[in-house]
Amino acid sequence: MRRADRLFHIIQLIRGRRLTTAAYLSMRLEVSERTIYRDMADLLAQGVPIEGEAGVGYRLGAGFDLPPMMFTHEEAKALVASVRLAQAWLDPALATGAQDALGKIMSVLPVDARVAAEALAVYAPGGGLPPPAQRTLQTLREAVQERRKIFINYKDLTDKPSERTVRPLGCFYWGKVWTLAGWCELRNDFRSFRVDRVTYVRRLDEQFRDEPGRTLADLARLDREWASQQGWVN
Incomplete structure (x- = not known):
């Protein structure tokens, strides 16, 4: 993974959790904790409002956001599969919300990622909750x-x-x-x-x-x- 991609991925991981440890980031990104600490220092130097400290955990401060739709093909496929499988076992309000949310995500994905996700041959036919x-x-x-x-x-x-x-x-x-x-x-x-x-x-x-x-x-x-x-x- 390129360093720029890793820095972006770190931000995405932090903002998706209340508190994220260096050990967790190290495991997810397959780098050493020392590398994570250096990356954190670089992100802070670039003005990214990361709160926390080594040994405790990190979180993203208020007022910072990134475009949320930069998914890889596999991430987009995972979203489609999750919604298809979950809809049959969710209540009506959550099932509709999941489908609407997926529609919004799919509408702004790059064409190649959207096509790959929509072509995913994973389905949940029949069954589900009465x-x-x-x-x-x-x-x-x-x-x-x-x-x-x-x-x-x-x-x-x-x-x-x-x-x-x-x-x-x-x-x-x-x-x-x-x-x-x-x-x-x-x-x-x-x-x-x-x-x-x-x-x-x-x-x-x-x-x-x-x-x-x-x-x-x-x-x-x-x-x-x-x-x-x-x-x-x-």
Whole structure:
């Protein structure tokens, strides 16, 4: 990789992450950390507002931007493949947003990169989430973002129905199955609900705040502890 290309790539990597370490840049660009430090010094000397320091990490300061559409052929193909595969398993709003975003990107790509991306023989025919599950997923995702409690009718794996009020914490995709992780007020504990088994969902007016022991971070910690007890992790 030419040095000029590497400097440009460094900026793209930094602006795509909250904090980027020299070790990460070294790994991605296949150069030494010493080279990364020299490149950072050169970028700063050229007026690029990079914040941070060696050993901590770097981020791009406000007010600096570069044209975002300078993709390689492989990067453009990856975007097309990602959108095609994801659309079948996203909710309607995100699927439409992904397609619209891809259209904007494709419209400003160089002709050769656009043609190569559009000719990519990777597809996701059929399958995907049924429309009712797509709509449910969108309602759940929006409730997570708004931190708004939800009321659901739910059928477990034995088809036993129940009514729950839940603090939705996150939506998780497991390969053909989405689940909602949340704090169930009926069980007074964390629970996961398969989206395709939610027969009714309604966002409530009541919003919630993080409380110790009831956050997504708490759930992740409990999962790690359980996995460690099972001997799945060191």
